[in-house]
Structures are given as C-alpha cells and as structure tokens.
Amino acid sequence: xxxxQLGNRNSYSKTDPDATFMRMKEDHMLNGQLKxxxxxxxxxxxxxxxxxxxxxxxNDTNTLQSHMESLKENLxxxxxILIADAGYGSVENYEYLEKNNVETFVKYQYFHKExxxxxxxxxxxxxxxxxxxxSDSYTCPMGKKINFVQEKVRIxxxxxxxxxxxxxxxxxxRCPVRESCNKSRGNRRIExxxxxxxxxxxxxxxxxSERGIKYRRQRPADVEAVFGMxxxxxxxxxxxxxxxxKVEIEAGLLSLAHNLGKLANKN
Ligand code: SF4
Numbered sequence: 001x002x003x004x005q006l007g008n009r010n011s012y013s014k015t016d017p018d019a020t021f022m023r024m025k026e027d028h029m030l031n032g033q034l035k036x037x038x039x040x041x042x043x044x045x046x047x048x049x050x051x052x053x054x055x056x057x058x059n060d061t062n063t064l065q066s067h068m069e070s071l072k073e074n075l076x077x078x079x080x081i082l083i084a085d086a087g088y089g090s091v092e093n094y095e096y097l098e099k100n101n102v103e104t105f106v107k108y109q110y111f112h113k114e115x116x117x118x119x120x121x122x123x124x125x126x127x128x129x130x131x132x133x134x135s136d137s138y139t140c141p142m143g144k145k146i147n148f149v150q151e152k153v154r155i156x157x158x159x160x161x162x163x164x165x166x167x168x169x170x171x172x173x174r175c176p177v178r179e180s181c182n183k184s185r186g187n188r189r190i191e192x193x194x195x196x197x198x199x200x201x202x203x204x205x206x207x208x209s210e211r212g213i214k215y216r217r218q219r220p221a222d223v224e225a226v227f228g229m230x231x232x233x234x235x236x237x238x239x240x241x242x243x244x245x246k247v248e249i250e251a252g253l254l255s256l257a258h259n260l261g262k263l264a265n266k267n
Pocket of ligand 1: 140143144170172175176177182188
C-alpha cells in the first residue's frame with residue numbers, strides 16, 4: 001500500500017500523501033528543512049501565464065517535457081521559442097526540443113561559470129583538456145594521453161538512455177601536479193557525454209547571440225516576476241488544499257486570477 005502511494009518518489013507526506021518532501025527556498029526555521037510540497041511549473045509571456053503543471057518531484061529537469069506536452073494540448077501547438085534557466089538544461093530536454101523544432105535558449109549547468117577567466121584558464125578542467133578525434137583521447141596537463149576505456153549507460157527518471165564515455169589516464173601516481181589534477185586515489189578518470197557537449201556548443205552560441213542576451217535579460221522579469229507577484233504581492237505562500245487533483249485546480253484558479261488581474265490593470 002505504502003509502495004503504491006510512493007510510486008517512483010522517495011518520500012511522501014502522511015498529512016497529504018500526494019505531496020513530496022522537497023527542500024524549500026522559503027524556510028522559516030532557516031535550517032534547510034525538507035517540507036511536503038508540489039513543484040508548480042508555469043510558462044509565461046509578457047507576465048501572463050500561458051500554462052501550468054503540478055509535479056511531484058523537486059527536480060525541474062524532469063518536469064520540462066510533460067509541461068511542454070501540457071502546453072501543446074492547451075494551446076494546440078508548442079511554443080516556437082523556449083527560454084529557461086539551467087535547471088532545465090539536459091540532454092534529454094535538448095533532444096526533445098530539437099525534435100519538436102522549438103528554438104532553444106535553455107541554459108546548461110555552469111553556463112555562467114565557464115565564461116569566467118578563472119574557468120577558462122584552469123588547465124585541469126575536463127572542458128579545457130585538448131581532445132584528439134583520430135585517437136579518441138584527451139591530453140592531460142602533463143602531456144599524457146587519457147584514453148577511452150568504456151561506455152556507461154544511465155537511464156534517467158523519465159526513461160531516457162544516457163550514454164557516457166569514460167576515459168582514463170595512466171601512471172598518475174607520481175605526477176607532480178596530482179594534487180591539483182586528480183582527487184581520486186587511482187588514475188584520473190573523466191566522464192564525457194558527447195551528446196551533451198554537442199548541444200552545449202549549439203546552445204552556447206544561441207545564448208551568447210544578440211537575441212540570446214536579450215532573452216536572458218527578459219526571463220527573470222517575465223516568469224520570476226509572476227511568482228513574485230503571486231507569492232510576494234498577494235502573499236500566497238502555500239496551497240490551501242491537499243491532494244494532487246485539488247492542488248491542480250487551486251493552481252489553475254490562481255493562474256486565472258493572476259491573468260485577469262493583469263488584464264484589468266492594463267485597461
Ligand atoms: S594527475 Fe594524471 S592526468 Fe593529471 S596531469 Fe598528472 S598524469 Fe596527467
């Protein structure tokens with residue numbers, strides 16, 4: 001019975017079995033407590049809510065595809081452009097967006113950090129190791145080869161198959177720069193996802209283009225501002241109802257009220 005209630009989650013609340021324990025940004029006790037909640041996703045345009053979905057996972061990455069499918073169902077088509085933060089950047093999401101011809105301005109993890117001089121100048125970072133396609137190997141800071149050793153398959157929560165490639169250096173034991181280069185006990189191993197690297201090279205160009213910079217500036221003023229209005233201005237900080245179905249209705253009413261309020265203020 002409990003396992004059925006849990007589904008593929010790793011927790012649920014006894015007071016609301018549909019709610020999942022999540023680490024909330026808002027924490028009255030300031031001690032990082034986990035609290036039962038729902039992950040409310042919205043899509044906005046000019047601060048109007050175009051669609052919303054409620055999820056039982058704290059992981060934003062896993063919510064993107066079902067959220068987009070819900071938008072498609074409601075709007076009759078997918079949006080032509082998607083702008084989102086790094087919490088949504090993953091191989092499976094990039095692939096989904098590419099297949100569905102959605103122009104993508106979705107950041108990936110470390111997008112901002114990798115622009116810094118410190119990151120670019122760090123010779124030990126995997127991203128900065130020179131790659132040779134002919135020998136399918138990387139070259140380490142001491143000029144030695146880091147060769148391909150095996151593939152590693154991981155299945156994501158959405159059932160997507162991630163294929164990573166593992167490369168391993170040799171004789172790191174007496175290397176004079178070992179402390180800076182290799183935190184593990186053995187030889188340095190690096191894990192590469194070629195599909196992610198492929199998408200990152202495309203997305204980086206998109207995000208750094210004139211439009212990309214404009215969209216990146218717009219994003220917080222659009223979607224984050226909507227959450228700000230609901231949570232801050234209206235002081236709506238928790239769902240009043242319990243259970244997934246009721247929370248979905250409550251989120252729908254809130255979205256409707258938000259849109260009507262904006263429309264009324266416009267006129
Ligand atoms: S620790 Fe290993 S991988 Fe790193 S520089 Fe030295 S030999 Fe190369």
